[in-house]
Amino acid sequence: MITAQCYQTMEAFKMEIMYVYTKKCCEFGHPCNFSESAVLHVDIPPNPSLEANFIEEDLCIVGTQCSQKMSEHEVNTNSMESVSQGINHVEGGWPKSVNSENMDVTNRYKKKVEKDEHYQNTIQHLSSLIDHCIKQNNATDIYQEYFEDEEVVEETEEQPTAKFINVFRDPNKVKRTATCLSWHPNSNHKLAVAYSCLEFQRAPKDMSFDSYIWDIENPCKPEMTLKPVSPLVCLEYNPKDSHILVGGSYNGQIVYWDTRSGSQPVEMSAIEHSHRNPVYKVIWLHSTGDTFSASTDGQVLWWDIRNMSKPIERLVLDPNKKGNLEDALGAISMDFETTMPTKFMVGTEQGLVVTCNLKALTPADKIACIYSSHHGPIYALQRNPFYPKCFLTVADWTARIWSEDIKGSSIMSTKYHKASLLDGCWSPVRPSVFYTVKMDGTLDAWDLLLNQKKPTLSLKVCYEAMYSIRVQDKGRFLGCGSRLGTVTMLEMTPGLCTLQRNEKSLVTELFERETKRGKILEAKQREMCLKERSLSEQSKVDGGKVDDGEENEEELLALAEREFFEIVESCKEKDEENKREKENGVCEGHIQVEC
Template sequence: MEIVYVYVKKRSEFGKQCNFSDRQAEINTDISPSPDLAAQFVERNPVDKGIQCSASMSEHEANTERFEMETRGVNHVEGGWPKDVNPLELEQTIRFRKKVEKDENYINAIMQLGSIMEHCIKQNNAINIYEEYFDDEEAVEVTEEAPSAKTINIFRDPQEIKRTATHLSWHPDGNRKLAVAYSCLDFQRVPEDMSYESYIWDLENPNRPELALKPSSPLITLEYNPKDSHVLLGGCYNGQIAFWDTRKGSLVAELSTIEFSHRDPVYGSIWLQSKTGTECFSASTDGQVMWWDIRKISEPTEVVIMDITRKENLENALGAISLEFESTLPTKFMVGTEQGIVISCNRKAKTAAEKIVCTFSGHHGPIYALQRNPFYPKNFLTVGDWTARIWSEDSRESSIMWTKYHMAYLTDGAWSPVRPAVFFTTKMDGTLDIWDIVFKQCDPALSLKVCDEALFCLRVQDNGCFIACGSQQGTTTLLEVCSGLSTLQRNEKNIASSMFERETRREKILEARQREMRLKEKGRAEGKDDDHRDEGLAINMDELVVTAEEEFFSVIQMEMRRKEVEAMKKKAKTKQPTTETEEDVIEEETGEEDKSNEESTA
């Protein structure tokens, strides 16, 4: 916006022009001091006096024009990996190299380039032995800086009717773009004129989105394909699955038929690590997890019902609201439900009932975030109600670590991809918490107020430096954390591993103790029921206990008497002769002792 003020007044209307000239100083009046006035003078100390001799200052504001960047691409088809070869898959790259090395043109090109490269290598090897290296190099000092984060960019929803930023996804190649899904999740409160569009933002140009995605229903989730960065998968509010190819424009490339889609909004969608790169699966609050192949997306290839009773009854299924899939465990996946239960599943089970392996229960409300630790897949993070919890697959009764109960509701969470002991959480009060459990377990290492409205989702970049947070009003804030939170610390992996193992062992001990107490309570309850049957046995047991007690105390009394007699005999030998009374007592005690010994022998 430009602010311009045009002066239209004529010069003659400003008054007479002032003419200044240089001349010598002149004395016009000389007033001598009056003694009468001097006698009336009252000195005041200190004296403050305001004068107007300071320089005149003026403020001027100028709004410069913003420089807008525009990105233009060139389709370069020569060189590089073919489209059907994934450079991240080692087997595919080795197979392709072997195929190329057998080509005659490849061998001729290598022979021609070999002499040129040999000349360059010899030049590099000609080192000046008299050159001094690292002359003024100073020792690098390791400084432990306080955790910090700063705002880099803000991407605002360009629509007039603001919507919630429901999901974020980073571009897989270089993370230079960010895909944001926008939707209104208030039940039956969607405005009539609300736009359905979601956007792809370029990090260098926050003024306007690079591409607008136009679905038939608002998007809840939006995910980049890690193998093909031009393809995006979206889960719609009406339960349909759609995907886009950015090379073909803003319109949907393919859409699932509504008869075979979910019945509720799709809250989770993840790409599978397959050879084709076209397989994915989704989850919804209708209690179903569906597998898809975008080459034939009209209907799902497989459906699993989240019924923990293993009866496959859709009416008893738990609503899925978050998903977790680890590529190193291709047959396993986890589902976070609205009821606060995490369901661990095995996709390759023989029967449908065996696909649900076990459950983890610990939250009072929906589990909005579920993610395995990238370094230790056995440990996973869940975010729900007012806490974030860390679990271990070896301990199913309860979580091994958890945060305190916050005053605000937690909405999302994620592990750091570079540090095993750091994770992030967002809250309804607009706060981003960064936890470092090696440094501090009770409180977050850094708590940052991102915005005034509620934060709804977050996503961490692969290098761990940048965090994107989406708010309820559609504002996406890009934050950069300090190097201390995005750099692997010394011996951190061993410390985090030992901490998780220690807490897992502690929970196992507590679980065993709890089971033992439950068995005792069960035994007591069963014992009360069998009192009438075992009444005779109980009476015999009581008699035996009483007899044993009497024998025990009689042995003690006999031993005490024996010691007293020995003490009296010893006293009689060492001191004066005993009197008749003492001798009688000794004889009486000795007689009783002999008598008791005879009885015990009998």
């Protein structure tokens, strides 16, 4: 059935009225009468002379619509503006006839009210209500979180994964390394990236010095450009004032910005009082204006950004505690924990970790302890955010976990990888999870509660070396910076960024157990050293030769060589026996089939 619709508009009332009716086509219009006969009314013969007045039209497709063209529009209602206003109640509960500003009048009115017979009953009734409310408030604290530790999700059996969110590329033609990342302390939607060329003395002449602040939702263009006088090696947000950033330059200067003032730095340190080598790490202290920096020139300098003409204090990382800059250890990483305000740690190029004391009176006393940890430069050094006594070091081909109670060796370590490790950090949410990045562009996520020998997640992020990594405060997003200036943003699965049930207690037991094991091994090693010393001293007293130590070493080497070859021979014999057993088993099988 064919239907027709009609729309009528009433302009007199300035409003649109729609009336719809339905009717069969056979009920309206002139009926069509078709017949087979044809009648010729006019015959116009063609005129060839008129062909010159016309232009032949190219064939094309033209769309037509039999109905009337109509447009759709929307009208928004007027927005309502709300205003919040307060009233200052000056007179209180005084009647209109009483002037509240006159003390005599108010005192007379008080005495009149107190003499009323209903006054005492009213006060007694109100006092009982107030007493009940006070006891209720003392019994129940409405702001206390009783089940704070229980707000965790149950463990899931799904495999941990990561999802690629965005990729931020260096907008310059000459690509530089993303040497440092820093998350915005409040919004966590901004990421400050320091770009620098780590191939020192080989930087091209037309290389840009700019570093950028990116919005994680807009990877096409940086939100703000920072313009230092020298390339930035490190960059950090102020945790108490998100508008302020401080950075360490390649030429040794310390620079700070206020994003409200623009791209140019507000102030920088004087070149004659700055570091002599590139600044690899800058850390903020408790106050909003104090910071300290570490460089490969062997110095740690304290600064006040309100007056950066000279450093407040200077510490030379001389292991001999004499303050000689020639013997100082080059600092390449540093960590400061706010819960331990008197201590900070420095990772050096020589593979040593130096623990320093801020409250020491003399420079020699500021170097408290030295840990011999790695074979090469320590690229990452960070305390566990839940257990500050345990700290993570990343260097050469492995990552290690240390305890302050043991100085001789680490309590835990990863296997030696084929590619060298360049950076690492703890998860700010889970005490058992940490991340490392390697030279081959791989990101590894380690969960000590699941597996201590291999990572729970190994992801190929890019095909160039990754030099920096930083995890968001909530542990959900993670940024990795590569050698060609590419910053890859990853979103971790809930299993890696959500505190698991009883995780804190389990990690505490794990660290305590490993610490006890390390103490036992350290004590045994000390006993063996004392025995060797006593034996050597006794041999000297008995008139023994000076070369007894060398002869003992040769005997031990010969004994070890014999044991080694014996083990090899036993392994060969076992292999031959296994082969014979397999052959015998095959022959017996053939015999059974033939029977």
